[in-house]
Amino acid sequence: MKSIPAIVIHGGAWAIPDRMSQSSHQGVIQAARVGFQILDRGGSAVDAVEAAVMCLEDDPVFDAGTGSVLNADGQIEMDAMIMNGSGLELGSVACVKDIKNPVNLARKVMEESDHTLLVGEGANDFASEQGIQRVPPETLLTAEAKKEYDEYVKFKTAVNISFRARSDAHDTVGSVAVDSNGNTACATSTGGITAKRPGRVGDSPLVGSGGYADDHVGAASTTGHGESISKVCLAHSCLHLMQEGDSPQAAAESSLISMQRRVQGNGGIIAVSHNGQVGVHFTTERMPWAYISQNEMHSGINPGDHFIEKL
Amino acid sequence: MKSIPAIVIHGGAWAIPDRMSQSSHQGVIQAARVGFQILDRGGSAVDAVEAAVMCLEDDPVFDAGTGSVLNADGQIEMDAMIMNGSGLELGSVACVKDIKNPVNLARKVMEESDHTLLVGEGANDFASEQGIQRVPPETLLTAEAKKEYDEYVKFKTAVNISFRARSDAHDTVGSVAVDSNGNTACATSTGGITAKRPGRVGDSPLVGSGGYADDHVGAASTTGHGESISKVCLAHSCLHLMQEGDSPQAAAESSLISMQRRVQGNGGIIAVSHNGQVGVHFTTERMPWAYISQNEMHSGINPGDHFIEKL
Numbered sequence: 001m002k003s004i005p006a007i008v009i010h011g012g013a014w015a016i017p018d019r020m021s022q023s024s025h026q027g028v029i030q031a032a033r034v035g036f037q038i039l040d041r042g043g044s045a046v047d048a049v050e051a052a053v054m055c056l057e058d059d060p061v062f063d064a065g066t067g068s069v070l071n072a073d074g075q076i077e078m079d080a081m082i083m084n085g086s087g088l089e090l091g092s093v094a095c096v097k098d099i100k101n102p103v104n105l106a107r108k109v110m111e112e113s114d115h116t117l118l119v120g121e122g123a124n125d126f127a128s129e130q131g132i133q134r135v136p137p138e139t140l141l142t143a144e145a146k147k148e149y150d151e152y153v154k155f156k157t158a159v160n161i162s163f164r165a166r167s168d169a170h171d172t173v174g175s176v177a178v179d180s181n182g183n184t185a186c187a188t189s190t191g192g193i194t195a196k197r198p199g200r201v202g203d204s205p206l207v208g209s210g211g212y213a214d215d216h217v218g219a220a221s222t223t224g225h226g227e228s229i230s231k232v233c234l235a236h237s238c239l240h241l242m243q244e245g246d247s248p249q250a251a252a253e254s255s256l257i258s259m260q261r262r263v264q265g266n267g268g269i270i271a272v273s274h275n276g277q278v279g280v281h282f283t284t285e286r287m288p289w290a291y292i293s294q295n296e297m298h299s300g301i302n303p304g305d306h307f308i309e310k311l
Numbered sequence: 312m313k314s315i316p317a318i319v320i321h322g323g324a325w326a327i328p329d330r331m332s333q334s335s336h337q338g339v340i341q342a343a344r345v346g347f348q349i350l351d352r353g354g355s356a357v358d359a360v361e362a363a364v365m366c367l368e369d370d371p372v373f374d375a376g377t378g379s380v381l382n383a384d385g386q387i388e389m390d391a392m393i394m395n396g397s398g399l400e401l402g403s404v405a406c407v408k409d410i411k412n413p414v415n416l417a418r419k420v421m422e423e424s425d426h427t428l429l430v431g432e433g434a435n436d437f438a439s440e441q442g443i444q445r446v447p448p449e450t451l452l453t454a455e456a457k458k459e460y461d462e463y464v465k466f467k468t469a470v471n472i473s474f475r476a477r478s479d480a481h482d483t484v485g486s487v488a489v490d491s492n493g494n495t496a497c498a499t500s501t502g503g504i505t506a507k508r509p510g511r512v513g514d515s516p517l518v519g520s521g522g523y524a525d526d527h528v529g530a531a532s533t534t535g536h537g538e539s540i541s542k543v544c545l546a547h548s549c550l551h552l553m554q555e556g557d558s559p560q561a562a563a564e565s566s567l568i569s570m571q572r573r574v575q576g577n578g579g580i581i582a583v584s585h586n587g588q589v590g591v592h593f594t595t596e597r598m599p600w601a602y603i604s605q606n607e608m609h610s611g612i613n614p615g616d617h618f619i620e621k622l
Contacts, residue, residue: 088542088574094512095430115511116538119406120431122510199433200426201405208519208544227427231399233519233547240551263399 003182004276004294005039007032007048011062011288012171012190013223013268016301020144023061024288025301031055032290032297035175045177045185045219046084046107053080053103053187056173060142064173065101067142068191070149073198076140078191079205080106085184085213085274092117092205095198096124098134103189105132106205117205145194152195172204174211174221176272184219184274186211186235193226202226208236217243218274220252224267224284232259238269248272248279256283314493315587315605316350318343318359322373322599323482323501324534324579327612331455334372335599336612342366343601343608346486356488356496356530357395357418364391364414364498367484371453375484376412378453379502381460384509387451389502390516391417396495396524396585403428403516406509407435409445414500416443417516428516456505463506483515485522485532487583495530495585497522497546504537513537519547528554529585531563535578535595543570549580559583559590567594 009028016024035052039045057065068076080102081092091110094117099105108130109118118126128134172190188211190204203209203226210226212235213219220235220242229235234255241251248271259265260283268282270289280289282303290299297309320339327335346363350356368376379387391413392403402421405428410416419441420429429437439445483501499522501515514520514537521537523546524530531549533540540546545566552562559582570576571594579593581600591600593614601610608620 090538090542095433113508114538115508115513116541117512117517118508118510119512120510122406122508125510126508197424197426197429197433197437199429199431199436201428201430202426206428206517206519207541208517208547212544227401227425230427230518231401233523233544236519236544236547 002180003178003274005178005180006272006276006278006291006293007035007039007052007175007177008270008272008278008280008291009052009175009289010221010223010268010270011056011173013282013284013287014171015285020061021301025299027056027059027061028288028290029297029299031175032292035177036292039177039179042180045179045183046082048177048179049175049185049187050082050103050107052175053173053189054101057101057103057189062173063171063191064189066140067145068140069145069194071198072195074149075198076137076191077198078102079201080189081205081207081210082106082110082187083185083207083211083213085215085219088214090116090207092207093123094119094201094205098124098137099127099132100135103187108132148194172210172223174223174270176219176221176270178272178274178276182215182274184213184215184272186213186219186221188221203229206230208233211235212239214239215274218248218272220269220271222267222269223287225265228259228263228265229267231263234259234267234269238271242271242273248277252279252281256281313491314489314585316489316491317583317587317589317602317604318346318350318363318486318488319581319583319589319591319602320363320486320600321532321534321579321581322367322484324593324595324598325482326596331372332612336610338367338370338372339599339601340608340610342486343603346488347603350488350490353491356490356494357393359488359490360486360496360498361393361414361418363486364484364500365412368412368414368500373484374482374502375500377451378456379451380456380505382509383506385460386509387448387502388509389413390512391500392516392518392522393417393421393498394496394518394522394524396526396530399525401427401518403518404434405430405512405516409435409448410438410443411446414498419443459505483521483534485534485581487530487532487581489583489585489587493526493585495524495526495583497524497530497532499532514540517541519544522546523550525550526585529559529583531580531582533578533580534598536576539570539574539576540578542574545570545578545580549582553582553584559588563590563592567592
């Protein structure tokens, strides 16, 4: 059965400052174009989400790959996941360093290993075996990430702030897609939260929390307060609602409301059904998002935004 | 509302050899007693599952804590999780070394950190901050684990065996409980699979895969082929069926059948509902299990076993 191909992108649900707003919005639009080109020429959903997320990782405005924030030790530790909805194949990495495109490494875990999640040095060693180049960490570091870390260090000496209360947290990027064969996929990537504890893993690389894809239903990718997302297995919950008949939009809204009620956490979801319906919702101040479906680019960043451009 | 307290234990779903069968069966019975003592005097479900899993970790017959198997580098790397169903509080650790009781460290993550999952050196550093003693790794190593590793090394030189095809894999221990206040909890702990790649994380510490607890429904803990369990978010799927009205037993059976059909994986589940109903099922050769409810100890290890002892 032929499906209508669609790709959806998010660039992280958080209180994005005005100075980063336009470049974040443009960044997700660009990633949607890159991913959709692959779908448009008959490529797979997995190839499309990987290419889209690599595009976001390479864009320094986003907290993933180049542009990742620094942990409490002043180091970059990145997490990523990819899932193929056709056979529920899955690959994730957490706490990897010195890798330009963690989503690409996650795909290697999915396709070239017997495991689904590799962390830390073991993941970096696997990268070397797979011929993935290690890059000098400073090539991933942006002035923005450095400044944020320096402010944290300065601020920390004055007040012992609660991690939960901080609003400067960056977040995940992600993509979901359905290809013309009805195959679905999701991918996420993140540098985590500034000054996180070394070894901290959020929701992004966790199956069912940061993302989930199942061709029988669709695919979802999440962003926001990682610990809240994990507690409610947000992506898996969203897909369950879709399986029970909700549209991707209704399921995204309902599962974010449930998360707010149950664990007082905010975030965002992008979702696609196996027949090409799209859902986008967030409960944070901002979330850059974009999707391409039926020759139209849809996008936004503030609540209520919905720009449409004919392609 | 007062509930009927119950605790359920499993000692790993795999092809347990005859020589370990009796001690595994006795081990889960002992852990059920330890955990139920806490429930019986009005203690919490979280305290009960933590105490039960610590008991399993300290029993060298099980692949968790003392008795953990060795990874491909000949080292012990352990994973654990604990979840409190009342507020969905959650703590997990992965790839930790030199810790006698990883479930205890997972509980510290849940209660003393802003995070839900810490891995590798970062988790070990957190353990030191929390005053959890590091133990010499050789104190966790058993002759059985060493022998299995040596056989793997010898065998590996002859045939490049597939990880998936191996039947000597050990697995997780776990516990679920409901206390007299209707609060639920789950806990898991594992040394993983002999000769696993360093940095490999299976399902055990992953929320929704290795375990899930939600007082609105109940709690589940899973065991078996970790990569399969992760692909279907087995614990979260089991709880979803319970939420839709299935008994814990029916939900455990249905979700294991679904996993077999979708990703050809085998495993086991223990589950409890918030009102004290119990479910136990496995699709592997053996799984030692035990539960205490209404003054009866129930247990078994082979398919069809169901021993009952009045307490």
